[in-house]
Amino acid sequence: MNPRMEGTPPRILVVIPAYQEERSIGGLVRSLRERYPYAILVVNDGATDRTSVAARDAGAIVLDLPCNLGIGGAVQTGFQYARERGYDVVVRIDGDGQHEVEDIPKVLEPILEGRADAVIGSRFLGETEYRGSIPRIFGIRFFRLLVNLTTGYRVTDPTSGFFAINRRLVAIYSDHYPSDYPEVDAYILMHRLKARTVEVPVRMYGRAEGKSSITAFRAVYYMVKVTLSFLINCIRRFG
Amino acid sequence: MNRVTLFAICASAGFLLYILEMVRRRRLREEYSILWLFGSASILVLSLKQDWLVVLAHAAGIVYPPSFLFLVGILFILLILIHFSIAISKLHQMNKKMAQEIALMKEKAMGGVSGDPSIKP
Numbered sequence: 001m002n003p004r005m006e007g008t009p010p011r012i013l014v015v016i017p018a019y020q021e022e023r024s025i026g027g028l029v030r031s032l033r034e035r036y037p038y039a040i041l042v043v044n045d046g047a048t049d050r051t052s053v054a055a056r057d058a059g060a061i062v063l064d065l066p067c068n069l070g071i072g073g074a075v076q077t078g079f080q081y082a083r084e085r086g087y088d089v090v091v092r093i094d095g096d097g098q099h100e101v102e103d104i105p106k107v108l109e110p111i112l113e114g115r116a117d118a119v120i121g122s123r124f125l126g127e128t129e130y131r132g133s134i135p136r137i138f139g140i141r142f143f144r145l146l147v148n149l150t151t152g153y154r155v156t157d158p159t160s161g162f163f164a165i166n167r168r169l170v171a172i173y174s175d176h177y178p179s180d181y182p183e184v185d186a187y188i189l190m191h192r193l194k195a196r197t198v199e200v201p202v203r204m205y206g207r208a209e210g211k212s213s214i215t216a217f218r219a220v221y222y223m224v225k226v227t228l229s230f231l232i233n234c235i236r237r238f239g
Numbered sequence: 240m241n242r243v244t245l246f247a248i249c250a251s252a253g254f255l256l257y258i259l260e261m262v263r264r265r266r267l268r269e270e271y272s273i274l275w276l277f278g279s280a281s282i283l284v285l286s287l288k289q290d291w292l293v294v295l296a297h298a299a300g301i302v303y304p305p306s307f308l309f310l311v312g313i314l315f316i317l318l319i320l321i322h323f324s325i326a327i328s329k330l331h332q333m334n335k336k337m338a339q340e341i342a343l344m345k346e347k348a349m350g351g352v353s354g355d356p357s358i359k360p
Contacts, residue, residue, distance in 0.1 A: 066342065
């Protein structure tokens with residue numbers, strides 16, 4: 001199923017969507033470069049601060065979106081880049097240092113072994129010190145139920161933005177990727193593609209710098225919007 | 240011809256001419272003008288032939304003709320708004336695609352592979 005030549009190592013791209021992350025992005029890119037031989041792509045989602053410069057100085061490939069597309073559109077641009085340049089695996093992590101970079105090999109392993117098409121890092125599996133706000137935890141529980149009921153996937157962390165996908169999903173996501181909370185919606189896509197998914201325990205932390213794209217006030221709006229788009233995706237003709 | 244009829248004819252004819260002029264000057268695209276032209280033409284016809292309104296209202300089972308006019312007017316506005324929502328969604332999709340293309344092309348133009356350690360320059 002993997003068209004890559006036997007013996008050549010898989011080409012891995014780390015995609016980091018970033019919006020107004022000038023304070024954390026440089027350090028994140030440097031710590032990735034110190035640890036891993038992977039290509040690092042920062043997708044600057046129309047930030048007006050020094051996100052782009054900081055990422056480039058730290059040695060990342062940078063895509064500058066001319067306007068703010070939102071998280072889904074930014075991540076999708078990363079997938080398009082990966083498809084264009086023929087990467088075998090894409091790992092997606094947050095730009096604000098919430099995801100533990102040391103856990104990247106755990107997320108990659110099942111894909112590299114050919115056991116999964118998508119590996120999602122879960123902050124709720126195994127030992128966890130994750131503490132989220134009440135609306136966020138409520139949202140996660142709600143989406144967990146929604147995904148479990150409609151797709152049959154047993155997920156613990158449906159909104160996790162720490163995941164890895166193989167070529168097949170990269171190609172499909174390049175054309176079809178939802179805009180808000182894309183991770184929840186993506187389960188419908190994966191379900192319909194009969195993708196094999198695996199969850200692995202990862203560490204996530206509260207935000208250190210910058211501000212989260214999710215405020216309590218917008219949580220309800222997002223929940224309605226994502227539920228709607230999720231349910232529509234169930235009945236949508238696609239691919 | 241009473242005063243209100245004259246007013247209705249002048250107003251609807253003026254509106255129709257305004258739409259046509261906008262299309263002619265390319266300020267309004269033809270595809271978006273269809274609904275407006277259709278709407279203003281209908282008002283003009285009803286201003287000239289007011290008894291048609293009574294016939295239409297009765298055919299629809301509405302006793303009071305002006306409420307038929309309001310109903311049709313509201314439905315028409317609803318239709319136009321849906322039309323706009325669809326047009327905006329389409330533009331949104333195109334805008335996203337273009338932004339993504341621009342970002343990918345800019346990176347290509349700068350020609351940096353420095354971020355990929357597996358590629359030796």
